Amino acid sequence: MGCHRYVLTSNPEITKLRRAWDAGKTIEWVKVYALPQFVRFNHGAHALASVSCDACHGDVGSMNRVVRSTDLNMGWCVTCHRDRGASIDCIACHH
Amino acid sequence: MAGIDSIERRRFLKVIGLTSSAALFDQCSPTGSENVIPYFVSPDDVTPGVGAYYATICRQCPAGCGMVVKTINGRITKAEGNPKHPINQGRLCGRGQAAVQAVYNPDRFRQPLFRQQNGTMAPISWPDAETMLADKLGESKRRGPNRIAWIGELQTDSLDELTAIWLHALHSDRRLFYESFDYEPLRQAGAIAFGRAEVPRYLFDRANFIMSFGAEFVETWISNVEFTAGYSTTRQRRIRDASGTFACVSPRRSLTGLNADVWVPARPGSEVLVALATAHAIVDQGLVHPSAGAHAGWLRPALARFAAGRTAALTDVSPDSIGALARQFTAAAPSLAIGGGVGGTGLRHAASLEIAALLLNVLAGNVGESLTYGAGYALDRLATRDDLDQLIQSTTRGDVDVLLVHKANPVLTLPTTALTSALSHVPFVVSFASGPDETTDYAHLILPDHHFLEAWGDYTPRAGVNGVMQPVAERLFDTRATGDVLIDVANQIDDECARACGHAAWRDYVRSRWLGDGAAARGGESDLRWSETLRTGGRFAADAAPAPVALRDISSTLNSIRPDEIEPIDGFALVVSPSMHFYDGRSANESWLQEVPDPITSTVWNGYVALHPDAAGRLGVGEGDGVRVISPYGRLEAAAHITRDTRADTIAMPLGYGRSPSLHVGGRRGANPAALLPPRAADGAHACWRINGVRLERATGRVLLPVLDATMTAAAESTRQALATMVRPDRVDRPEAQPHPPVDFYPAHSHPEHRWGMAIDLNACTGCHACVVACYGENNIAVVGEQFCAQGREMSWIRIERQSHAVPADRGLQRDAHVFMPMLCQQCDEAPCESVCPVYATYHNPEGLNAQVYVRCIGTRFCSNNCPYKVRRFNWARYGWPxxxxxxxxxxxTVRSAGVMEKCTFCVQRIQAGKFEAKREGRAVRDGDITPACAQTCPADAIVFGDLHDPNSRVSRLSGAARGYHALEELNTRPAITYLRRSVPGAPDGGD
Incomplete structure (x- = not known):
């Protein structure tokens, strides 16, 4: 709890956050970008290849509420892999 | 590896780390929602989804190997050997690999328990339990000295010190470290021969020829990982030697015995005569090493009675064989003679056999070379049977009020009603076991200790190898370190106890003992030293110089051995042997070890009586038939397993079966052969693992005894003999002509960057199955249970094929060779499986792997049908994990679901991780960066993985070796796995 001690303190969502912190409880966040269990995704490999965050996550900075900006299906992944000359070996992600 | 200092920083959530509350399985589209629970305060050394590694010590047996344990999100996923640890140098056996299953064992105690008036156990809080214990102890202390007794797992360092201080403050010195295998005959022999009652150090790698009288050094004996590595080093060094590396004298071949180049099936109980006859032959033929020349004077008359010509009728070993052994043993100096191990400890002459083996070492000049004294083994501190008997007697007399049992289970392997009735006599039995066992049945109060992977501690298996233990994950249940319990209780009893034990938390006690400064010392240099120690896994000194020893005059001992005292067999001789997987039975509740086949018999999930076909024929029993085994001390029923690994007058049973019904995996399986054994030897106060005069009867019914190798027999009987092959030592470097020049219909695959390959050295493989267990741990392989195994539906990705080759006998010495061949997906270049998959679920990837995409598989099983190696596994059901x-x-x-085919992919997740790591560091993948789980753990270093494109990689060099070949080469599948033939002295010309 850094900024939100001072910013938007009366906002109901921020109040939830502060209450959880004071009570020493963690918040169960709803995952926006969930991948199925049979897909292995390594953020590091993508960062290393200079894929910008917004390529997958969209312009989070301008979102009021974070939404998924792509449908994350395999065709979408493979298109990008192909365009960038990354591996399109099935087993790279499915193992 | 990160060191962890304070556990508070790693206080994980109840759910152990970052987890998702929604079920992930069966989720086929990315549209489902799930929740993530982050850490409330993020621990410093945990990155979600990224493995963190912690060094600790394996306590699955007293060998004390170093471990590095991988945790992801605070969960323990995989154990590996600690490369810095001098004992195991990065390798682990199957039992060590299965330690992670022991942590998550469903049977573990969730909280302290006490026995109610009606005899059942009920939960109790820790403060109440400790108060209850303190009251009992205080009361007992006031009644007089030595009314409190401790039987515990072998301890060194911190817990050794604390328990000694603690008991002393309670005015008791009754403390025993109990192990089923206590090496007492070996310690007695050292005392008689050299005046040193200790376990010597065996340096297998320095020996050129090994002669064993039954010791199970590949399996369980003293330090099996270390010994396997040393033995394998010697085997590889002597690969071109026509005399072989290893002769085994024993009525029955254990896994170790199966590795021998020569098997001498001596009559059970007569091994001591074989050893002394060999000693006699050495003296008689003037082969004595100059260093032992001084002993010849008194030895010649003392050994005269044991001349091979005189003893042959008692031993069934011809003078010719003895002469050959004597010459081999002395010609290859330094050689190494090893005594009877556990399964060789009989009713009589067990210590004499060890003395005879030591004498052989003296005569060949091995002492100080391949066998040294002064190693300072922790095993030297184990309780003797005399110690135990004294405790049992005073307990039965009512002299003990409180008995504390710490992680020891004497009821399992001490075959005596004296012990159980003594336990019933103790008014208050306290157990610190972390799960139910045979001894906890007698406990009045159970104070569950952490599993060793959750605990602080230390263990020094031999002098100079000081290992430290740290919790690799937060405790799973409401358990408490026994050190903390002892300190807390001491502070409740009286001032004397409180002063003696102090007030430190157990973690600080261990730390301050290691650092040698006060428990309060914190910060700066002290913290740095501590985290460095934890990172290394301990403090390891260079080997100390061996103690100088000289053989004493043992003629009176030799004179006391009367050949006519060799026990008559009278029916059958029973050999009770340690189990590779279960040790003395302690690991029986770990399901991987039940499902991974017994290395000797390929049986799973049940115990057996191994008997010779001749004996089976006389009794009219077939494989799996029920047999009643009757000894003078007890009777039981077990399944018959028919094998030529025993003499016709000898039967063998492994330990580990007949465990308590309270164990959900290992309980109610087979029978415990310890019930057939006498309480102690006839001529000495030590344990006895053999008994003569055993009768066998055909019992009604059959027992489900799945034999996994049988599925292979049916499938490919004609090709079996050709799969695991051998070569004569003088032909090791001679390449064989290609029998079938390859003709290809399809164009060759291109492998632009890497071509992953493997070399498996059959000359090194001992068949220990550590690789198989490691594969279960790494690859989420399901345990299917005995019923599915019996139907041939096991899921193991590696199968160890045991193949026997007839080799002509030489001077009466049996030379039949047993070759163990790890069979896993061969990652063929021209893979028969790929071309028949209708949905492209299996395909050749650009790096030479036969990839398997589980999510794409529709389960036609065409691929498995077309695979000549039978290494693909089909999920017939959804198995799950309790x-x-x-x-x-x-x-x-990925966790595979029902209806999906799966198989080995050379641990593709490790290949991906290795490539990513190299990329992150901006370099190419180096040889050795990537190691599949099987190769990583192999104690014999038989499996080597790497890039075949790199001409300098280890795997490339091995794959090009003259003795390399591909399994079923004539099928032109072009496997990426090259097997290296086993060197077998006397093998027929042209290999097999």
Whole structure:
């Protein structure tokens, strides 16, 4: 709890956050970008290849509420892999 | 490896780390919602989804190997050997690999328990339990000295010191470290021969020829990982030697015995005569090493009675064989003679056999070379049977009020009603076991200790190898370190106890003992030293110089051995042997070890009586038939397993079966052969693992005894003999002509960057199955249970084929060779499986792997049908993991569902991780960066993995070796796995 001690303190969502912190409880966040269990995704490999965050996550900075900006299906992944000359070996992600 | 200093920083959530509350399985589209629970305060050394590694010590047996344990999100997923640890140098056996299953064992105690008036156990809080214990102890202390007794797992360092201080403050010195295998005959022999009552150090790698009288050094004996590595080094060094590396004298071949180049099936109980006849032959033929020349004077008359010509009728070993052994043993100096181990400890002459083996070492000049004294083994501190008997007697007399049992289970292997009735006599029995066992049945109060992977501690298996233990994950249940319990209780009893034990938390006690400064010392240099120690896994000194020893005049001992005292067999001789997988039975509740086949028999999930076909024929029993085994001390029923690994007058039973029904995996399986044994030897106060005069009867019914190798027999009987092959030592470097020049219909695959390959050295492989267990741990392989195994539906990705080759006998010495061949997906270049998959679920990837995409597989099983190696496994059902066993699953590997084919992919997740790491560091992948789980753990270093494109990689060099070949080469599948033939002295010309 850094900024939100001072910013938007009366906002109901921020109040939830502060209450959880004071009570020493963690918040169960709803995952926006969930991948199925049979897909292995390594953020590091993508960062290393200079894929910008917004390529997958969209312009989070301008979102009021974070939404998924792509449908994350395999065709979408493979298109990008192909365009960038990354591996399109099935087993790279499915193992 | 990160060191952890204070556990508070790693205080994980109840759910152990970052987890998702929604079920992930069966989720086929990315549209489902799930929740993530982050850490409330993020621990410093945990990155979600990324493995953190902690060094600790394996306590699955007293060998004390170093471990590095991988945790992901606070869950323990995989154990590996600590490369810095001098004992195991990065390798682990199957039992060590299965330690992670013991942590997540569903049977573990969840909280302290006490026995109610009606005899059942009920939960109790820790403060109440400790108060109850303190009251009992205080009361007992006031009644007089030595009314409190401790039987515990072998301890050194911190817990050794604390328990000694603690008991002393309670005015008691009754403390025993109990192990089923206590090496007492070996310690007695050292005392008689050299005046040193200790376990010597065996340096297998320095020996050129090994002669064993039954010791199970590949399996369980003293330090099996270290010994396997040393033996394998010697085997590889002597690969071109026509005399072979290893002769085994024993009525029955254990896994170790199966590795021998020569088997001498001596009559049970007569091994001591074989050893002394060999000693006599050495003296008689003037082969004595100059260093032992001084002993010839008194030895010649003392050994005269044991001349091979005189003893042959008692031993069934011809003078010719003895002469050959004597010459081999002395010609290859330094050689190494090893005594009877556990399964060779009989009713009589067990210590004499060890003395005879030591004498052989003296005569060949091995002492100080391949066998040294002064190693300072922790095993030297184990309780003797005399110690135990004294405790049992005073307990039965009512002299003990409180008996504390710490992680020891004497009821399992001490075959005596004296012990159980003594336990019933103790008014208050306290157990610190972390799960139910045979001894906890007698406990009035159970104060569950952490599993060793959750605990602080230390263990020094031999002098100079000081290992430290740290918790690799937060404790799973409401358990408490026994050190903390002892300190707390001491502070409740009286001032004397409180002063003696202090007030430190157990963690600080261990730390301050290691650092040699006060428990309060914190910060700066002290913290740095501590985290460095934890990172290394301990403090390891260079080997100390061996103690100089000289053989004493043992003629009176030799004179006391009367050949006519060799026990008559009278029916059958029973050999009770340690189990590779279960040790003395302690690991029987770990399901991987039940499902991974017994290395000797390929049986799973049940115990057996191994008997010779001749004996089976006389009794009219077939494989799996029920047999009643009757000894003078007890009777039981077990399944018959018919084998030529025993003499016709000898039967063998492994330990580990007949465990308590309270164990959900290992309980109610087979029978415990310890019930057939006498309480102690006839001529000495030590344990006895053999008994003569055993009768066998055909019992009604059959027992389900799945034999996994049988599925292979049916499938490919004609090709079996050709799979695991051998070569004569003088032909090791001679390449064989290609029998079939390859003709290809399809164009060759291109492998632009890497071509992953493997070399498996059959000359090194001992068949220990550590690789198979490691594969289960790494790849989330399901345990299917005995019924499915019996139907041939096991899921193991590696199968160890045991193949026997007839080799002509030489001077009466049996030379039949047993070759163990790890059979896994061969990652063929021209893979028969790929071309028949209708949905492209299996395909050749650009790096030479036969990839298997589980999510694409529709389960036609065409691929498995077309695979000549039979290494593909089909999920006939959804198997699941009983909670909390699923916590161990490796998140980097998909959990397969029903209807899906699966198989080995050279641990593709490790290949991916290795490539990513190299990329992150901006370099190419180096040889050795990537190691599949099987190769990583192999104690014999038989499996080597790497890039075949790199001409300098280890795997490339081995794959090009003259003795290399491909399995079923004539099928032109072009496997990426090259097997290296086993060197077998006397093998027929042209290999097999």
């Amino acid at each position: 909670a909390p066993l699923g916590e161990q699953l490796n998140p980097d590997v």
